Amino acid sequence: MSTVDSQKRVLSGMRPTGQLHLGHYHGVLKNWVRLQHEYECFFFVADWHALTTHYANPQGLEEHVIDMVVDWLAAGVDPDAASMFVQSSVPEHAELHLLLSMMTPLGWLERVPSYKDQQEKLKDRDLETYGFLGYPLLQSADILIYRAGHVPVGADQVAHVELTREVARRFNHLYGREPGYEELAVAAVKKMGKKASKEFSVLRTAFQQQGDHQALEQGQALVRGQQNLSLSDRERLMGYLEGSGKMILAEPQALLTPAAKMPGLDGQKMSKSYGNTIRLREPIDDVAKKINTMPTDPARIRLTDPGNPEKCPVWQLHEVYSDTDTQAWVQQGCRSAGIGCLACKKPVIDAVVAEIEPMQARARVYQQDTEAVRAILVQGAEKARGNAIETLKDVRHAMGLGYR
Ligand code: TRP
Ligand code: SF4
Numbered sequence: 292m293s294t295v296d297s298q299k300r301v302l303s304g305m306r307p308t309g310q311l312h313l314g315h316y317h318g319v320l321k322n323w324v325r326l327q328h329e330y331e332c333f334f335f336v337a338d339w340h341a342l343t344t345h346y347a348n349p350q351g352l353e354e355h356v357i358d359m360v361v362d363w364l365a366a367g368v369d370p371d372a373a374s375m376f377v378q379s380s381v382p383e384h385a386e387l388h389l390l391l392s393m394m395t396p397l398g399w400l401e402r403v404p405s406y407k408d409q410q411e412k413l414k415d416r417d418l419e420t421y422g423f424l425g426y427p428l429l430q431s432a433d434i435l436i437y438r439a440g441h442v443p444v445g446a447d448q449v450a451h452v453e454l455t456r457e458v459a460r461r462f463n464h465l466y467g468r469e470p471g472y473e474e475l476a477v478a479a480v481k482k483m484g485k486k487a488s489k490e491f492s493v494l495r496t497a498f499q500q501q502g503d504h505q506a507l508e509q510g511q512a513l514v515r516g517q518q519n520l521s522l523s524d525r526e527r528l529m530g531y532l533e534g535s536g537k538m539i540l541a542e543p544q545a546l547l548t549p550a551a552k553m554p555g556l557d558g559q560k561m562s563k564s565y566g567n568t569i570r571l572r573e574p575i576d577d578v579a580k581k582i583n584t585m586p587t588d589p590a591r592i593r594l595t596d597p598g599n600p601e602k603c604p605v606w607q608l609h610e611v612y613s614d615t616d617t618q619a620w621v622q623q624g625c626r627s628a629g630i631g632c633l634a635c636k637k638p639v640i641d642a643v644v645a646e647i648e649p650m651q652a653r654a655r656v657y658q659q660d661t662e663a664v665r666a667i668l669v670q671g672a673e674k675a676r677g678n679a680i681e682t683l684k685d686v687r688h689a690m691g692l693g694y695r
Pocket of ligand 2: 591604605624
């Protein structure tokens with residue numbers, strides 16, 4: 292497991308879709324902004340992933356990349372706290388993808404639920420391609436190359452993280468059993484000194500015989516704390532602790548976003564394809580216009596007709612944006628025909644504007660200085676690349692390519 296503490300590391304990626312909307316903010320970005328202070332974070336633009344479905348019309352890709360990163364920055368992702376980069380500027384992802392493809396059973400990819408689903412959904416494109424089949428494995432490479440322990444994703448991506456775990460396990464199983472593994476592991480235990488060796492053995496037994504996960508964590512911390520051990524010895528010990536052979540690639544965990552399902556202007560999930568979005572850079576006047584023209588409970592034709600918030604998409608926005616007092620005011624006023632729909636919408640407009648105004652101020656700065664955005668991406672890629680190269684070195688060795 293090298294010297295990287297996987298449990299402290301977060302990786303996530305997003306396809307370059309251009310300007311982002313409130314659905315992205317509430318579903319993903321807000322979470323990233325929180326995580327960046329708690330973990331070592333890597334956030335990347337999945338431009339190769341975009342090509343798996345858009346290979347026939349890559350026009351506008353560059354603009355989409357920059358626009359999306361401007362919105363990350365606008366939303367508060369901080370380049371001093373998190374590394375942001377573009378996937379294709381870290382070509383090590385591609386080499387790891389290639390190497391993993393050698394040992395990944397075809398059936399694992401064919402069985403990924405999104406494979407058939409997306410082919411059905413995106414009927415207008417030919418997705419009978421090698422790249423499209425392999426895209427979940429590319430995602431595995433994205434994750435494994437950073438030895439990331441946590442991957443914040445939506446529910447639709449959990450199967451991909453699960454595949455990644457299986458790939459890591461298979462890799463460690465195939466390549467972690469170097470000749471003389473057992474003896475090397477025992478020798479590495481001795482190198483820790485008498486006291487630590489004893490503690491290690493107790494913890495290892497507690498985990499392997501009683502499944503004591505706290506003991507496992509203590510054991511991992513113990514190994515991490517051994518400054519005088521070589522990298523290979525540490526990897527051996529990490530694997531020996533769990534009994535799986537040398538642990539070269541770390542198994543990640545999906546960090547399921549506590550996703551507020553952000554409703555769009557029509558009450559369906561907010562999505563560009565439904566045309567029901569408010570962009571983070573939506574002109575402020577248009578925010579009011581869009582919300583003021585939102586459909587409401589169809590039973591409220593006149594101001595004097597009582598309504599039911601449960602049948603109104605505006606209420607769903609109150610659930611995201613309003614405090615309990617305002618919510619009570621809506622419930623009471625709507626059901627008794629005491630308030631009009633325009634009055635009801637006003638606090639939502641104000642809340643959305645208050646949320647995106649500071650984002651727009653930050654976005655303006657970066658929009659006028661795209662060189663600064665590019666510099667952030669270059670810096671992020673350098674940091675990412677340093678880490679990727681380390682992992683790839685271990686992988687090459689494990690697969691017999693150490694002479695390279
Ligand atoms: N497949 C993801 C999506 O479509 C994007 C992605 C690519 C990703 N690589 C990743 C997400 C690695 C998390 C980790 O949304
Ligand atoms: Fe919807 Fe508010 Fe009008 Fe009721 S008063 S129908 S909740 S907009």
